[in-house]
Amino acid sequence: MKGSEAADHGPGAPALTRQEWLGLMARAPGRRLAELSRASGITAPFAWLRPPEIGTIMIRGRAGGTGAPFNLGEMTVTRASLRLESGQVGHGHVQGRDKAAAEWAALIDALMQTDRAPAIATAVLTPLAQEMAASAQTRAEKAAATRVEFFTLVRGEDQ
Amino acid sequence: MTSTARDDMLSGGFANPSHASAHAFRAAMDAMARPGTIHQVTGATPPKPLSVAAGVLILTLCDPDTPLWLAPSHDLSQVRGWITFHTGAPFAALATCAFAIGTWSALGPLSAFPAGTPEYPDRSATLIVEVADLHAPGTRLTGPGIRDTATLPLPDRASFAANAARFPLGVDLFLTCGAELAALPRSTRIG
Numbered sequence: 402m403k404g405s406e407a408a409d410h411g412p413g414a415p416a417l418t419r420q421e422w423l424g425l426m427a428r429a430p431g432r433r434l435a436e437l438s439r440a441s442g443i444t445a446p447f448a449w450l451r452p453p454e455i456g457t458i459m460i461r462g463r464a465g466g467t468g469a470p471f472n473l474g475e476m477t478v479t480r481a482s483l484r485l486e487s488g489q490v491g492h493g494h495v496q497g498r499d500k501a502a503a504e505w506a507a508l509i510d511a512l513m514q515t516d517r518a519p520a521i522a523t524a525v526l527t528p529l530a531q532e533m534a535a536s537a538q539t540r541a542e543k544a545a546a547t548r549v550e551f552f553t554l555v556r557g558e559d560q
Numbered sequence: 561m562t563s564t565a566r567d568d569m570l571s572g573g574f575a576n577p578s579h580a581s582a583h584a585f586r587a588a589m590d591a592m593a594r595p596g597t598i599h600q601v602t603g604a605t606p607p608k609p610l611s612v613a614a615g616v617l618i619l620t621l622c623d624p625d626t627p628l629w630l631a632p633s634h635d636l637s638q639v640r641g642w643i644t645f646h647t648g649a650p651f652a653a654l655a656t657c658a659f660a661i662g663t664w665s666a667l668g669p670l671s672a673f674p675a676g677t678p679e680y681p682d683r684s685a686t687l688i689v690e691v692a693d694l695h696a697p698g699t700r701l702t703g704p705g706i707r708d709t710a711t712l713p714l715p716d717r718a719s720f721a722a723n724a725a726r727f728p729l730g731v732d733l734f735l736t737c738g739a740e741l742a743a744l745p746r747s748t749r750i751g
Binding site: 448449450451452454482484490 | 570571573575576577645646
């Protein structure tokens with residue numbers, strides 16, 4: 402998953418970059434990704450390069466977003482790689498132990514490099530992005546509702 | 561089109577990693593335990609010039625914790641790409657490697673590889689040597705794991721004898737040819 406591969410666009414490349422759709426599928430709930438993919442009826446003959454496998458990755462963070470990086474903790478991920486009969490290679494990384502979602506992510510990544518990209522973006526990626534944006538919005542609104550403003554009354558001892 | 565080169569890099573791993581690597585590990589362990597015996601392995605189709613047996617050993621033994629040194633004979637972009645995709649093993653300098661892969665002439669003198677320390681003789685390199693033939697009449701071997709004597713065609717008897725003389729330090733070697741492998745641990749006496 403070298404950075405250079407992010408520049409690979411098939412014919413009729415959609416507005417999303419490869420980095421964006423891989424990131425979207427990696428962050429999305431695996432169950433929703435599988436549901437949307439199944440409902441859209443995507444299929445394509447492919448061969449496994451790396452059958453779905455479960456492992457852990459180390460999550461690193463920076464305090465305040467600018468501090469020195471530290472190891473936050475490990476999380477479970479599932480990854481898979483496959484190659485379509487037409488030659489495109491797809492990689493899928495998803496959170497948790499969902500092998501079906503990793504397979505869908507890899508298949509969609511490969512198909513997004515073909516001329517079927519617009520159809521798949523409409524059927525799966527756009528709804529997924531909208532649902533995630535909506536849930537992030539809801540969460541932010543709920544958090545904002547509990548916001549407490551602190552006021553300090555000047556009592557005059559210090560003067 | 562770069563896809564052909566990339567295809568070679570990505571394909572050729574184990575179809576069923578857990579079973580295939582267990583079988584391969586058993587073969588590698590038996591080969592190390594009984595120096596001079598020849599074992600068949602299958603499952604990997606690495607890019608040239610890696611042999612099937614060397615590819616199987618890499619898939620079975622290497623991971624992100626084992627720095628790898630490729631001899632000039634094998635230091636090619638498709639080999640590096642294949643190893644990186646399938647194992648994640650980092651590439652390191654000769655003096656710090658845990659595994660080294662190449663033909664005998666490309667690997668160079670055995671004394672240059674990490675041989676462990678007296679406290680930790682296991683911190684040594686394991687060499688995967690691509691040889692032309694494993695069945696030719698060879699050098700007589702004796703030592704642990706060999707009932708009477710065994711033979712292996714060794715490319716350079718003197719360096720192997722010097723390696724064995726450093727026991728408990730020294731390097732361990734796998735010899736690979738096609739789909740066959742044999743092993744020569746440092747405990748084996750040459751001649």
